[in-house]
Every structure is written in structure tokens, then in C-alpha cells.
Amino acid sequence: MDISEKISKFIDEHTDEMVRDTMKLCEVNSEKGPYEEGKPYGDGPFRALNEAMDLCEKYGFDVKNYDNYVACADMNDKESGLDILAHMDVVAAGDGWTVTEAYKPIVKDGRIYGRGSSDDKGPAMCALYAMRAVKELGLPLSRNCRLILGTDEECGSSDIKHYYAIEKEAPMTFSPDGEFPLINVEKGQFRGEITKSFDGELLERDLVYFKGGTTVNIVPGKAQALLKGFGLSELKDIYEETEALTEVSFSFSEEEGCLKIMAEGSTAHASTPENGKNAALALALLISKLPEEGSERLSALNRLLELFPYGVTDGSGINIKMSDEISHATTCSLDIVEISDGGLFAKWDARTCAASNEENCVAPAEKAVRDKGFDIKTDFLPAHVVDGDSDFVRTLLACYEKYTGKKGECLAIGGGTYVHELKNGVAFGAVGDTTDTHMHGADEFMIIEEMKTAAKIYAEAIYELCK
Numbered sequence: 001m002d003i004s005e006k007i008s009k010f011i012d013e014h015t016d017e018m019v020r021d022t023m024k025l026c027e028v029n030s031e032k033g034p035y036e037e038g039k040p041y042g043d044g045p046f047r048a049l050n051e052a053m054d055l056c057e058k059y060g061f062d063v064k065n066y067d068n069y070v071a072c073a074d075m076n077d078k079e080s081g082l083d084i085l086a087h088m089d090v091v092a093a094g095d096g097w098t099v100t101e102a103y104k105p106i107v108k109d110g111r112i113y114g115r116g117s118s119d120d121k122g123p124a125m126c127a128l129y130a131m132r133a134v135k136e137l138g139l140p141l142s143r144n145c146r147l148i149l150g151t152d153e154e155c156g157s158s159d160i161k162h163y164y165a166i167e168k169e170a171p172m173t174f175s176p177d178g179e180f181p182l183i184n185v186e187k188g189q190f191r192g193e194i195t196k197s198f199d200g201e202l203l204e205r206d207l208v209y210f211k212g213g214t215t216v217n218i219v220p221g222k223a224q225a226l227l228k229g230f231g232l233s234e235l236k237d238i239y240e241e242t243e244a245l246t247e248v249s250f251s252f253s254e255e256e257g258c259l260k261i262m263a264e265g266s267t268a269h270a271s272t273p274e275n276g277k278n279a280a281l282a283l284a285l286l287i288s289k290l291p292e293e294g295s296e297r298l299s300a301l302n303r304l305l306e307l308f309p310y311g312v313t314d315g316s317g318i319n320i321k322m323s324d325e326i327s328h329a330t331t332c333s334l335d336i337v338e339i340s341d342g343g344l345f346a347k348w349d350a351r352t353c354a355a356s357n358e359e360n361c362v363a364p365a366e367k368a369v370r371d372k373g374f375d376i377k378t379d380f381l382p383a384h385v386v387d388g389d390s391d392f393v394r395t396l397l398a399c400y401e402k403y404t405g406k407k408g409e410c411l412a413i414g415g416g417t418y419v420h421e422l423k424n425g426v427a428f429g430a431v432g433d434t435t436d437t438h439m440h441g442a443d444e445f446m447i448i449e450e451m452k453t454a455a456k457i458y459a460e461a462i463y464e465l466c467k
């Protein structure tokens, strides 16, 4: 038998055990909780991490715990070769589960259902079983492979900051917290907070409040505004025209003698704003067709709309439009807009191409916003790019091709993964390229066949990269 056949046989024979271990971890509700002594993210992540460590020990790996932020398991004590970075924390269970309850994992139709099954406990077990295969088959390694399990991936990755403050990054890292084939480019993240306070009182005809969006990385699907002194008759023609233009629908009612307008569009993730219909901007567009008549609130809303026109998701309104070959085009969406007595507050989320930097992106955006009379605070995290032609990436893709029969190629994404701030880190599986596992939603699942394939790919990758 050649090495691939041995690996396949090992994983096939241990699949039931891998599924059982995954389900055991999925029973633990490891949503982030308040800090406790020795449990930096609360009891759930602590328990999941320690259960996983028990498994690693049981299978004969040396484990090391970094203050319950992160723990790791080593294949040997040789020099560092490859790190595999996965996580034990999960997002909140949420509503809408139908197949089972979030923390009562079951196997049905060849899938494990349960919170964390695909993000990221199942993939973590694929990595652990890959390490078991290499170890128990006695494949010789000259370098170490280390499984690193974190507990704060979903809430800002402060766990691995703790770890990397102590330990050096391995020469190569992959995270089974994405999809196949392989993600080597992640756009930068550029967020801005726009504010403006108002001096005067409400006028006879004015905007009482405006509300759209609650989360900085989600395109708002709903928005509402309250107008004082304006009648529905003034909006009759313009709202139908605006609906046709934006595909956002409006409804009207009376509230405390004022005209209330509700807008309904559709949400999207901020990394793909073109997939949404931004209800806040559509509503701002509708209101912009009314006369300002000296209202500083209406004027502020109109100036905001000039910076973020409805339907424009390339950032051109704030002068950050750019694209390059590696990471494609910058996207930008204004996801929170609030106007009230307290003033104006708005936030955007842009995903910037690899060429964007402080000079050509941050500075012009800040200037554009200030030129409209607003105050601005920004936060910029540059893009993450790993050479798609390196031996490391080519080896991973070759392993992928061998066990899937599919073409292995690099992907660029707008979101950020666990490896965003590592020099030589990529996301590699464990979910198949065409599968939607309802990650972060109800009825999250992991396909058992895909787990087997991932474990085999990882085992061969460990051997090839550390032999």
C-alpha cells in the first residue's frame, strides 16, 4: 500500500470514532461568556477546550495549555514546521432550529447537525484525526506539526493574540476554518465612524429621527424615519419612483402627528454589499427629494448620501475605489445610520483590495468625510496575502486534488479568517467548495463524507510538509 492508501484506510476505519468525538464537543455550549478567574471567555469555551485537550492526550499527543485562552497538541518535539489553527468557541445558538436542538447533536442523512459541527469543532477533529493517522501509521516526520485550538475566534481572536505574544508563528500555518480549495488572499478591513452634533431646535418641518442598521458588518435590510410637518401627499410620486429605482419598498403611518416611513430592503454581509438592498440609503434617497428648508438634520442626511449614494458599493463616494489582480475590487457599505436629538452617527464597513493603504485609502476617505462637515474616526487592517505559487500552497493544493479529483486553486475573499494577521497562514477547508453548512445559522451541519476527505487531505499535507 502506498501512503495515500494507508491514510485512506486509517480514516475510513476511524470515521465512527471521529464522528463521536465531534458530537461530544458539540454538546458543549461554548458561546462566549463573562470572564472568570482561569476562564478568560467563561465556562463554555473553557469546557470545550479542556474536552478537546483530553482527546488529544488520549491519542498520545503532548498537550500544552496557554492559560485557557488557547491549548495545543504536538506530534513531536522537533523544530516547528506546521501549525494547524482551529477553534472551540461557537456563535450563539439563535432561533429556528428544526432538525435538533443546537446543543443536542445528532447524525442524520450522513450529516452531523449541531452548533459548532462545521464551525469549527468538526474541522478541528478532522485535523486531530489527520495527526492520529500520521502518528499511528508511523509516517516519519523531521519537523513538528502542532494543532492549536483557540476559544475566541468568533469575538475578535484575542485568544491567538495571547498565544502569539508567547510563541512564534510556525513557518507554515493553515486553518481548517474556511472552505476548500484554499483561501490565500483576504481583503483589508476599513471601517469608519461618522459623527455630527446638531446645534438648533427642531424646525416646523424637520426630520425627528432616522434609524437604519444595527451591525457594522451587515447591510441594513430595514430602516425608518419620522418626519414632522410633511404630508404623505408630498411623497406620492417620488416614493413610487424611488421604489422602482431601488427595489426597496416603503410604507407609511402616523405617529404622534408626524409621518413615519418604514423601508424594507434586504440584508447582506458587508463583504458582499452588492447582494443586499440597503434600506437606510434607499430611505435617505427618498427623503433627499423633499425640500431641506434650513433643517440641519435633513442637510446632514443629504450630505451623508452624497458620500454613500444608494447602489454604489465600490467606495467611490469616499474616494477609496480601487481594484487589483490579486484581491479584486474594494467594496464599501454604510451599515448604520442614526439621526436623533443627539446628532448623527453612522458607520461604514469597507473591504479593501491588497493595494490599499493609509495614503491611498484612509487619508482620502477621512478628507472626503471632513469636507462634508462631519467628524470621522477610522480603523484600518490591511489585506492578507500569501503567495499562491509558494511550495507550501502548491503542496496543500496537490493534496486537495489527490483526494477530491477536483482542480485546486486559490481563492480571494472579502471576509477575514483566523489567519488574517499571520505572515504565512491560509484557510484550507474543511468544508467542500459547494456546500453551505448554515454556519452561524440554524441547523448548522457537517457532512461526514466531507470530514473524511478533509482528514485524509490534512494527513497527507502534514506528512508532505513535515517529512
Ligand SMILES: [Zn+2]
Pocket: 087, 119, 120, 153, 177
Ligand atoms: Zn470559525
